[in-house]
Amino acid sequence: MLIARTVPELREFLGRYRRPAFVPTMGNLHEGHLALVQQARPLGDVTVASIFVNRLQFLPHEDFDTYPRTWDSDCEKLRSVGCDLLFAPDEHALYPEPQTCKVHPDPALANILEGHFRPAFFVGVCTVVMKLFACVQPRFALFGKKDYQQLMVIRHMVRQFALPIEIIGSETRRAEDGLALSSRNGYLSEAERAEAVQLSKALRAMADALRSGERDFAAIEARAMRSLDARGWKPDYMLLRRRADLQPPAPGQPLVALGAARLGMTRLIDNLEIDA
Numbered sequence: 001m002l003i004a005r006t007v008p009e010l011r012e013f014l015g016r017y018r019r020p021a022f023v024p025t026m027g028n029l030h031e032g033h034l035a036l037v038q039q040a041r042p043l044g045d046v047t048v049a050s051i052f053v054n055r056l057q058f059l060p061h062e063d064f065d066t067y068p069r070t071w072d073s074d075c076e077k078l079r080s081v082g083c084d085l086l087f088a089p090d091e092h093a094l095y096p097e098p099q100t101c102k103v104h105p106d107p108a109l110a111n112i113l114e115g116h117f118r119p120a121f122f123v124g125v126c127t128v129v130m131k132l133f134a135c136v137q138p139r140f141a142l143f144g145k146k147d148y149q150q151l152m153v154i155r156h157m158v159r160q161f162a163l164p165i166e167i168i169g170s171e172t173r174r175a176e177d178g179l180a181l182s183s184r185n186g187y188l189s190e191a192e193r194a195e196a197v198q199l200s201k202a203l204r205a206m207a208d209a210l211r212s213g214e215r216d217f218a219a220i221e222a223r224a225m226r227s228l229d230a231r232g233w234k235p236d237y238m239l240l241r242r243r244a245d246l247q248p249p250a251p252g253q254p255l256v257a258l259g260a261a262r263l264g265m266t267r268l269i270d271n272l273e274i275d276a
């Protein structure tokens, strides 16, 4: 696996390829990331991953400084799944001057849910993803469905800017007990890790309620909030939304249940597509 630290190094290596398949990450890689790389391999003529902890998508009180940087094991993992090239710029290489030109995604999609609780988060995500796309010029880019809203915001950005990139969403990888794999799971204490599965259980309970015919969406959402609250979580939202645009649902449309909640100091998110 080659490692490019600068944009010119990256471009020199990629010059001979026409269809890069790209997996952007912030490192601290888990099975979910590796599955994306494995899915990317047969798509393109070269498989590229990036590791860049993007300051722009963290709020001042968030975990930018403490976000786990696990370089050696990340490289080993990427090699083990056949990644050809790792783009790992430092901040100066990706943002040589203050990044004052930013991508502001559609507020209807980006200012709700995560964007409501983490203002400017999607501006940071879209800005870095656009920049990574400009550097790598991928033909395919792969993102996990665990960050469901992020995937939708990026798809919308790519469509609106007519970028010649196919965005591929990959199913969430879960631990045996059902907890969605996430780089932030590493923050959990042993007791919190045992409790963490309750977020996906609460989403499943929402799906079960719909499948059993209940149609009072607000009551289902309130019950999910209460169930986590009663166990000591601090839920930000547990909501049923339309899969098409993440707006409040009307009967008969494909839905997704989305949740975000804090367990101790760790904020977890998860979601479940529902075929009611």
Ligand code: PAF
Pocket (backbone or CB within 6 Å): 024, 025, 026, 052, 054, 057, 125, 128, 129, 147, 150
């Ligand atoms: O999902 C992530 O890890 C990040 O938001 C991304 C897409 C790599 C942008 O920094």
